[in-house]
Each structure stands twice: as C-alpha cells, then as structure tokens.
Amino acid sequence: MKKTSLLILFLAAIQFCFAQNPLVTHMFTADPTARVFDGKLYVYPSSDTYPPAGREKEFPRFCMPGYHAFSLENGSTWKDHGWILKENDVPWGDKDTYAMWAPDCIKKGDTYYYYYPAKPKDGTSFRRIGVGTSKNPTGPFKWEKSYIKGISGIDPGLFVDDNDKGYLYFGGGKELFVAPLKDNMKEISAEPIKVEGLPAGYKEGSFAFKKDGIYYFTFAHVFPDEGYTIGYATAKNPLGPFTYQGKIMDNIGNGTNHHSIVKYNDQWILFYHWWDISGYNKLRSMRADYITFKKDGTIKKVTPTIRGIGIPKIGDTIQIDRYNEISKANIAFVGGENEPNGWMVCDTKMMGFVKFNKVDFGNGEATKIEARVASGQRTGSFEIRLGNPKGKLIATFPIEYTGGWSSWKTIEADITEKVTGIKNIVVVFKSDWGSEKAVNLNWLKLK
Template identity: 70%
Template sequence: MLRQKLLLLLLLLISTKTLLAQNPLVTHMFTADPTARVFDGKLYIYPSHDIVPPKNVKAPRFCMPDYHIFSLEEGITLKDHGPILDQNEVPWGKKNTYGMWAPDCIKKENMYYYYYPAPPKDESSFRRIGVGVSKSPTGPFKWEKNYIKGISGIDPGLFIDDDNKTYLYFGGGQDLFVSQLKDNMKEIASKPIKIQGLPSGYKEGSFTFKKDGIYYFTFAHVFPQEGYTIGYATSDNPKGPFTYRGKIMDNISNGTNHHSIVNYKGDWILFYHWWDISGYNKLRSIRADYVTFMKDGTIKKVKPTLRGIGTAIIGDTIHMDRHSDIVNAKVDFVGGNEPTGWMVSNTKMKSSVRFNRVNFGKGEATKIKARIACGQRIASFEIYIDKLKGQKIAEFPVEYTGGWNTWKTIETNLLEKTTGIHDIIIVFKSEWNVDKIANLNWIKLE
C-alpha cells in the first residue's frame, strides 16, 4: 500500500515541470542535499535525487540513481538542466547501487569541477569521491576514470580561499576531515586531517564559507534526543581548529538535513531539504530561506517557511499558499488534478493571505489570473498591495467551478497601473454566514 501511494505521488510530481523559488523549490521530482553556488552572478543548485524504490530494491532505504542541475532564471523560476550523471556511468563505480549521495560543484580558473560520492566497484571503501570537469556550470562534464586517491567518505564540500588554495571537506560519522587539493583539482596535496573543535555526535554534510574574515564551517549534526540539526563553528583558519557556535536550524521532523549557505545578490540564503510533499523522509524536497547574521558574527536560527526566497515578477506563478502571512484561513494539501503542493483553504469573510516581494516592473501588467476551486458562488475576493486598506488593484467574483476539488483559471483586468516591488494581499468577501468561499492555488500577473 505504501509503495502504491508513493508511486502515485511520483506520477503526480512528474506531471508538472513548474519549478519555483517558493518552498519546496522543486516539485516535479524529489531532490535533497542542495549545494548552492553563485557563478558569475547566477545561482545554481547541485542536489541529489531521491526516487521511489524500484521493485527489486528493498525498502525502506535511500534510492538515489543520478544527479540533476538547477539554475535560477528570471524572478522566482528555476530551470532543470536534466540528468548529468547516472549511477551506471560512474567509471569506477558499482552498478545499480542507488547510492549517488550529496554532490558539490566549484569554479576555478574558468573551469567547473563537480565532486560526488559513489560506492566503488573495487569495494575499497563505503564511498569514494570522484570528480568531473566542464567548461560550463551545467555540463556536460568529463568524468575522471578513477576516484580521488587518498580519501574516502561522503559529502564532498569544496572551498577556495582568497589565496586560491582549494580545500576538500568530507566525511560522515563521529569525525569530519579536510584535505588541500592540488592545482589540478583532481588530487590531494596534503593528507586528510581531522577537523578539531567540533561537538561529539554523528556529523556529515560539511559546507564552508568565509564572511568578514571569519571561516564558517557548517555541518549536519545529530543530537541523540533531537535528531538531525544544522550546526556551525568558526575559525580564523580554513583547516581549523574551530569553535562550535550552535545551531543554524533545529531538527525538522524525523529524518536527515543537509545544506549550503551562499550570498546571492546581497542576501545570505540557507538551502536545505524536507519531505513535506511526500510525507516520507527518504523522498525529500529542497528548500531555501534567508539567513540573518548578527553584529557579532553569530547566525540567527533559521525557521523553515513556505514562502521561500526571491522576488516574483510578471509571468511567475505565485503560489499564495507559500504565504508571508495568513489570517482566518488555512493551508491544505491541494486536491483534484492540480500539480502536487498546497492551497489556501477554509476562507471566510475577511480572510486574507499575503505574499511579499512582487515586482510589477514598469507597469507592463494589465491583467491577473487566479486558479480557484469553488462549490458555490456567493462571494468574491479582492487584491490589494502593501496593506489591507491599501490600493486595490483587482477584484474577482467567485465562480462555481464544479466543486471544491474542481479547478478553474479565471482572470480579470488590473484596476490600476502598478509599478515597482510590492506585497500582494488577497482579501476574501462574502455574506457572513458563508463558511467556505473558495480554495485558491495561485495567481499570475500578465
């Protein structure tokens, strides 16, 4: 029964290619372990890929057959560049192991180096780390015939310092390690050393960055009574020793977490994963939320949101369920034939939902569309900008769509020409004795 439900969910996920920087970032497939990088001002995401276990693979276990690459295009839209490496294409790897765990990619001297762990066919270790080289951040990559000698483990994390020295962090267990790489990026220049100063307990998912002269070493850390958290430590040296500073994110439900932190257009962003779409902690979905640094260099703990990151633009599908604020309404898993995700539901008289940071540009938008489901028609909803009693830019009469899980796209003209970046607030209206006005999935400026 569980397998049938998961297979049905996977078919629903495949039915859409819409990829948005609203959480979760990707909904047409399961993704985890996101390493985000900014190359030449553009954001790329290098995650792992979860799938429903095939019939010949005993569940429960992680089933991860290949890697995809994503990039942030205009507004909040992500692009899937497709699979770049299948498990059976690893020159030195075992076949059909479904063991393609967390990768990373780094740019050095106009070349891109993609690092990944895989089970080796020589069975010399649980995981070895391989590398591929490309002239493009999205490949194709030329894969090295052999794994990197002298290291073994999972979760490769790369860091290039100001002096152009490159460090490879890796490992999973009680200890994490670092080794400097040679200039060719394919061999180690020094024997691995254990990272000193970290708390006890299981650790993995190393990711290092530098801010204001401080080296931040971040990692997944398991507390016996809590489970996976994201922790961090700081140092004045990329090899440590480090001083543990605390948690960046608490445990979210019962399963793994794996992350990266990058500065994109002036904002620091935490990328991580959760399994709130599948409900199963081995079918994960990548997410992102903003990070706040305090004046003393410490990191304010990040709380997961549905809103995610980015500024929506004209033409973006704005999922109102990934709200910034909601009043007198709920968010439920979407029903009917809609793509997998959530909807705004249980709307009543004066229910409202806000979505922040929408860019109207120079006023090119002339109309707005809304995706609704409704079992009656004695109601309406209005759209304001910035505040509840702000400028009203649109009004929709609620239409009967055939039922609360039967969806229809409706549209109306904008009442006012609007420019610049604003919050959008949708306010539902009806007679006071109406208990359900409409279910709302998304809106779109056109």
C-alpha cells in the same frame, strides 16, 4: 513528433519549479548545494526516489539514483536542467545500488568541477568521491575514470580561497576531514586531516565558506536527544582548528538535514531540505530561507518558513499558499487532475485573507493577473489589495462555479491602475456571512 513531446516535457519541468518552499515539487530533491556563478544562482542537489518494485527491503533508508541541476530564472522560477549524472554512468562505480548521496560543484578559473560520492565497484570503501569537469555550470561534464585517491567518505564540500587554493571537506560519522587540493582540483596535495574543534556525535554534510575574513565550517550534527541539526564553527584558517559556535537550525521532524549557505543579491541564504510533499523523511524536498549574521559574525538561528526566498516577477507563479500571514482561511494539499504537487488556499470565509510579501511589479508593465481557482458555488469575489486587507484595491475576481472544489480553471482580471516596484499583496475573500468556503486558490501570476 518526438522533438515536440520532449519540448513539452521540458517546459512542464520548468513550470512546476517554484521558488517558494519547497523549491521544487515535480521530483524529490535533497542535500542542496547552492552556488553563485557569474551572478546567477544554481543549486546542485541529490535526488530521492521510490525503491524499485521488489527491492523495497534493500532500501531501509534512502534510494538515490543520481543528480539534476537547477538555476533560478526570472525572480522566482527554478529551471530543471535535467540529469547531470546517473549512477550507472559512474566509470568506477557499482551498478544499480542507488547510492548517489550529496554532491557539490565549484568553479575555479573558467572550469566547473562537480564532485560526488558513489559506491565503488572495487569494494575498497563504503563510498569514494569522484569528480568531473565542464566549461558550463550545468554540463555536460567529463567524468574522471577513477575516484580521487587518498580519500574515502561521503558529502564532498568544496572551498576555493581568495588565493585560488582549493580544499575538499568530506566524511560522515564521528569525524570530518579536510584535504588541500592540487591546482588541477582532481588530486589531494597532502594527507587529509581531521577537522578539529567540533562537538562529539555523528556529523556529515560539510560545507565551508568565508565571510569578512572568517572561515565558517558548517555541518549536519546529530544530538542524541534531538536528532539532526545544522551546526557551525569558525576559524582563521581553512584547515582550522575551528571553534564551535552553535546551531544554525534545529532538528526538523526527526529526519535528516543537509545544507549550504550562499550570498546572492546581497542577501545570505540557507539551503536545506524537508519532506513537505511526501510526508515521508526518506523522500525529501529542498528549501531555502534567508540567514542573518550578527555584528560579531555569529549566525542568528534560522526558523524554517513556507514563504522561503525569491521575489516573483511578471510571468512567475506566485504560490499564494506559501503565505506570510493568513486569516479565516486554511491551506491544504492541492487536489484535482492536471495540478502539480503543492498546496492551495482553501476554507476561505467572508473577509478572510492571505498575505504574500515581496512581489515585483517592475515598472508597471503588468496589466492583468491570472488566478488558478476551483469552486463549487457561484457567490462572492476575491480581491487583490496592496499592503494590508484594507489597502489599495488593484484587481477583483468574481467567484464562479468551476465544476466543483477539485475542478480547476485559470481565470483573469484587469489590474485597475499602474503598480510599480516591490509590493506586498493581500488576497481578500468575500462571500455570504456564515459560508464555510468561497473558493479554492492555487496560484496567482502577473501578466
């Protein structure tokens, strides 16, 4: 019975992870470090939670108990691999401080190295940085008994160059630092140096990568008149000096932002966080959007989207409310029992539509479409079309009374003809002219 219950909880965790923004809705995640290992995309975020009852005044900023890891499965589903490390399991760390800020994980040879900051029980620094090793990208990791000597600070960001030389970037405040690592990736091989060439102001969230022979150093940067932004600088050497190039992303909602950049399936992606689900900037949710490099190597500024990344395939949940275009309809936070945190398409009027780009129909194996709906009336239908609101009709759903506008039901319709490849889909709503809403739509799924 116990094993069955654990399996159900595990499957539920997988089901409630979506690759449209925000990426994960069943828990709060922040500071996402994305990595591609052996062609597979992983994300290593920190996690936010509510302060323990009675200790609220101790956490005016963040309450962060430890780390999960996620991997992208199929085309659009994030798998939660559970706890990587909890605060009270840090060998050298203080207990019950909820102080586990941004981590990183990197591979060298056949070993995965996971780095994290924590509050040391010896009181020698605000944060120290520890490391663990594993032969698997999601662990279990064997944690070093002591923190890395010679460095202190937050937000470890790792980089391994083409010659297998490793570097550790870290720090938070007016200065950021970099230290070369020994071959064992657990010790520094020289004293840390200041990362030169960055603008003045508070900085954190170091993340470095290399593209076309150029070293990019990216970081969170606070402008006094704007708040947290994501900036970057470039150099010809991983130790610098760097030349500041500008912002990758403007401030979002007067809160923090912390990021990573990775190339996956020939597309560059910016991972970052916002607070879509909680509405509170201390309970954050990781997101991702595509990033573009100009011919001269500079980065085109990224505007956050709700569509995000990922191409849903057969069996993936299509969060249709993470739209590319919408007309005569709205979105709102989903309501009703047994529904995961997220949004729905609502207030759907006659000939209203919502468009969602890039759905992978594969070789035409899909024969049905599921829809999660709620309705307080029985009149009308909604259609699935390709390309635009007048495009090829491939499925039609009748609108039926489900018990109310917050009473959800999963229904199914046949795909009327074979569809192959990646297509943009459009849901068109039909009801009586003058009606204020026809149906609430949570998600679609190809079968």
